[in-house]
Amino acid sequence: MSSTELARQECAVTILGGPTAVLDIGGLRIVSDPTFDDPAPHGYLTKTTGPAVAEADLGPVDLVLVSHDLHPDNLDDRGRAFAEAAPLVVTGPRSAERLGPPAVGLSPWSSRAVPRGDGGGDLTVLVVPAVHGPEDADRDADGNVNCEVSGFVLSGEGLPTVYISGDNASIRTVAEISRRLPDIDVAVLHAGAARVPTKFDGRPLSLDSRRAAAAAAVLDPRLVVPAHFDGWTHFSEGLADLRLAFDEAGLSELLRVAPHGSWTRLDKS
Known part of the structure; x- marks a missing residue:
């Protein structure tokens, strides 16, 4: 390992900025929504902070x-190259068609078993639904708002069950996930109340802070790790808003915020 390489953890997560999370779990290193470009405009979106x-x-x-894969704040140029070089990418069916190998496309409620690196059998990667905008917005031929977006639930024997929301704005969707999967231990929630004036009259495309707290109340996890609330100009709410919303909901004890690049332990100890 080089002196600068991010040290492996037994069971932990770190947010690198934007939506990008690194999870070390079950002897595997997993990266969600890789974004590694330097700060710069990306069409109608502007990145302000690098990873x-x-x-x-x-x-x-x-x-x-x-x-x-269609929005650069979730998969930018260097993030795309990073994904293409990985041994396995799990995403939705439309995204997989566009990305090509090594991407595997799974519809909501479908799963993929990944052999664990710690000898504990398999890690199950379950794809769950997400709604990237208001519930009442127009939907495409596949029933998606804005575009196809997937969330993920990671689970395995002796491991915490981890939900990664993706860009979801729907509490109804969170409730469905909770009903089907009542034992979520950790929720990595994309928050920030992303807004684009030309989309859906500027209404949030991802969870605002109050909805993030509501999602936490519905899921009832041991801890919540917020992501995707900074680093881009289209976020309308930040960390202070999240802290306030969780405090007003009486859920501050669930919120875990560490400096980007620092680890948060996911095990129960």
Whole structure:
């Protein structure tokens, strides 16, 4: 391992900025929604902060999760190259068609077993639904708002069950996930109340802070790790809003916020 390589953990998560999370779990290193470009405009979106850890410093990665491939704040140019070089990418069917190998496209409520690196059998990667905008917005031929977006639930024997929301704005969808999967231990929630004036009259495309707290109340996890609330100009709410919303909901004890690039333990100890 080089002196700058991000040290492996037994069971932990770190947010690198934007939506990009690194999870070390079950002897695997997993990266969700890789974004590694430098700050710059990306069409109608503008990135203001680069990643806390560069892709070259992550070491070998076993799995990449891509919630959706069409928006650069979730998969930018260097993030796309990073995903294409991974041994396995799990995403939605339309995203997989566009990305090509090594992407595997799974519809909601479908799963993929990934052999664990710790000898504990398989890690199950379950794709769950997400709604990237208001519930009443127009939907495409596949029933998606804005575009196809996937969330993920990771689980395995002796491991915490981890939900990664992707860009979801729907509490109804969170409730469905909770009903089907009542034992979520950790929720990595994309928050920030992303807004684009030309889309859906500027209404949120992802969870605002109050909806993030409501999602936490519905899921009832041991801890919540917020992501995707900074680093881009289209976020209308930040960390202070999240802290306030969780405090007003009486859920501050669930919220875990560490500096980008620092680890949050996911095990129960």
